[in-house]
Amino acid sequence: MTDVIVIGGGAVGLCVAEALVRRGASALVLESGAAGAQASAGNAGWITPGISNPVPAPGTVPQALRWMLDPASPLLVRPTLRPSFLRWSYDFWRSTSPRRYSAGMAALVALGARALGAYDALRDEGVEFEMHADGLLFVAHTEEELAAELAALRDQQALGYGGRVEPLDAAATLALEPALAAGVAGGILVADERHVRPETVTSGLAAHLRARGAAVREHAHVDRVERDGEGWAVRLAGETLRCERVVIATGAATGRLLAPLGITLPLEGAKGYSFTDPAPPVRPLRPLYLLEAKVGVSPYDGGLRFAGTLELGSRDVHVDDRRLRALDDAGMRYLEGWRSNPGRAGWAGMRPLLPDGLPAIGPVPGHDGLHVATGHAMLGITLAPATAEILAPAVLSGRAGLDLTPFSVARFDNRALHGRRTTTTRRAQWLESTS
Ligand SMILES: Cc1cc2nc3c(=O)[nH]c(=O)nc-3n(C[C@H](O)[C@H](O)[C@H](O)COP(=O)(O)OP(=O)(O)OC[C@H]3O[C@@H](n4cnc5c(N)ncnc54)[C@H](O)[C@@H]3O)c2cc1C
Numbered sequence: 425m426t427d428v429i430v431i432g433g434g435a436v437g438l439c440v441a442e443a444l445v446r447r448g449a450s451a452l453v454l455e456s457g458a459a460g461a462q463a464s465a466g467n468a469g470w471i472t473p474g475i476s477n478p479v480p481a482p483g484t485v486p487q488a489l490r491w492m493l494d495p496a497s498p499l500l501v502r503p504t505l506r507p508s509f510l511r512w513s514y515d516f517w518r519s520t521s522p523r524r525y526s527a528g529m530a531a532l533v534a535l536g537a538r539a540l541g542a543y544d545a546l547r548d549e550g551v552e553f554e555m556h557a558d559g560l561l562f563v564a565h566t567e568e569e570l571a572a573e574l575a576a577l578r579d580q581q582a583l584g585y586g587g588r589v590e591p592l593d594a595a596a597t598l599a600l601e602p603a604l605a606a607g608v609a610g611g612i613l614v615a616d617e618r619h620v621r622p623e624t625v626t627s628g629l630a631a632h633l634r635a636r637g638a639a640v641r642e643h644a645h646v647d648r649v650e651r652d653g654e655g656w657a658v659r660l661a662g663e664t665l666r667c668e669r670v671v672i673a674t675g676a677a678t679g680r681l682l683a684p685l686g687i688t689l690p691l692e693g694a695k696g697y698s699f700t701d702p703a704p705p706v707r708p709l710r711p712l713y714l715l716e717a718k719v720g721v722s723p724y725d726g727g728l729r730f731a732g733t734l735e736l737g738s739r740d741v742h743v744d745d746r747r748l749r750a751l752d753d754a755g756m757r758y759l760e761g762w763r764s765n766p767g768r769a770g771w772a773g774m775r776p777l778l779p780d781g782l783p784a785i786g787p788v789p790g791h792d793g794l795h796v797a798t799g800h801a802m803l804g805i806t807l808a809p810a811t812a813e814i815l816a817p818a819v820l821s822g823r824a825g826l827d828l829t830p831f832s833v834a835r836f837d838n839r840a841l842h843g844r845r846t847t848t849t850r851r852a853q854w855l856e857s858t859s
Pocket of ligand 1: 431433465468469472644645646673681697732772774801803
């Protein structure tokens with residue numbers, strides 16, 4: 425019998441499987457489609473512990489309301505009366521209080537502190553992927569945006585973020601990045617951040633796991649997970665697999681496998697878009713975050729990727745051309761010599777977003793041997809290996825590599841979870857202690 429079945433072959437599931445195998449466990453990954461083909465595919469690939477601010481931040485809701493009717497805005501809410509979305513929106517709004525926001529940031533900074541080391545560990549293990557260590561340059565056209573970003577970075581430094589933060593005036597920004605057009609008010613170089621080509625991380629992990637005898641089964645959609653004596657039964661069409669422990673890492677779809685167990689994990693897909701130009705007219709030297717547009721630009725060995733926008737209320741990955749045009753328009757405004765090309769193929773993916781903006785990582789109370797790892801929102805690539813490093817010991821020995829209280833599944837209103845009162849009380853204490 426396999427020790428652990430990991431359901432979901434995105435960046436998070438594959439990293440968890442690798443961390444388990446590295447610790448001597450046998451692991452099997454089951455993936456509905458092709459490994460790494462969902463949210464983990466077309467994203468910007470930044471490893472950015474310096475952007476550890478939860479999505480629900482003070483001011484996010486009024487901003488979203490102002491942008492609501494503009495299909496080109498960086499944050500778009502598609503109106504829906506779906507009850508789960510209304511409830512989620514209410515919880516999201518509550519999470520925008522300064523106290524909850526800063527507690528969430530502290531938790532993400534603590535997890536993010538392990539991000540670079542966890543990527544180095546993957547490299548040391550022989551996992552092959554494209555990674556660059558050129559830092560990340562924030563670029564703004566207005567002093568206000570620049571000041572707001574610098575304040576967020578300083579807040580994170582106060583909470584323990586250890587990366588270098590170098591504010592630059594307009595001349596220094598243009599000197600550092602000749603691809604920028606005039607009009608820049610200034611920049612911030614966050615010098616220790618890195619970026620990967622995310623598709624190479626998932627393909628590298630899948631190849632690495634297979635080479636070590638761990639199967640990554642694609643086109644293996646899991647319908648249900650059930651208790652089976654001391655272990656677990658994982659049901660696929662026409663087949664049942666048995667194992668001692670299960671990790672559910674099915675991204676934005678994770679709630680569907682937990683619901684039959686009576687557990688609510690209020691995940692929404694926060695849709696984002698990208699396009700990748702294999703022969704771009706301009707090539708920045710390092711990743712750029714175009715602050716007013718909220719667009720990320722990532723240079724890779726084989727092209728240039730524009731990624732961004734956050735769309736709530738959508739339930740599929742249909743590519744809306746207006747959102748792609750918004751990415752392209754940002755290129756026109758910020759990059760010298762950028763040219764539109766409607767022929768570029770677009771991509772859309774669903775970031776798994778919980779209403780407080782923090783991931784859910786750890787055991788499911790009352791369901792011995794069942795664990796989750798999802799909800800990484802804007803930071804799934806940054807945090808996938810670090811998540812695996814802290815979760816794998818919890819799966820194998822019950823002792824996580826970090827206090828998982830802020831990430832507990834039981835923080836949501838789950839009457840079905842045993843020990844609910846204990847965990848929610850611990851979370852309340854954690855919120856108090858970080859305020
Ligand atoms: C435009 C955009 C830009 C982004 N940029 C960055 C960035 O620069 N840095 C960063 O850190 N993060 C970034 N992100 C976020 C990041 O992409 C996600 O947080 C991350 O990919 C989530 O990984 P995952 O493994 O949880 O989910 P996924 O990659 O979606 O993987 C989940 C997998 O589970 C499978 N699955 C679902 N249901 C089942 C089932 N029942 N049975 C079997 N398999 C199932 C799915 O097919 C899928 O492959 C970005 C996201 C977007 C959209």
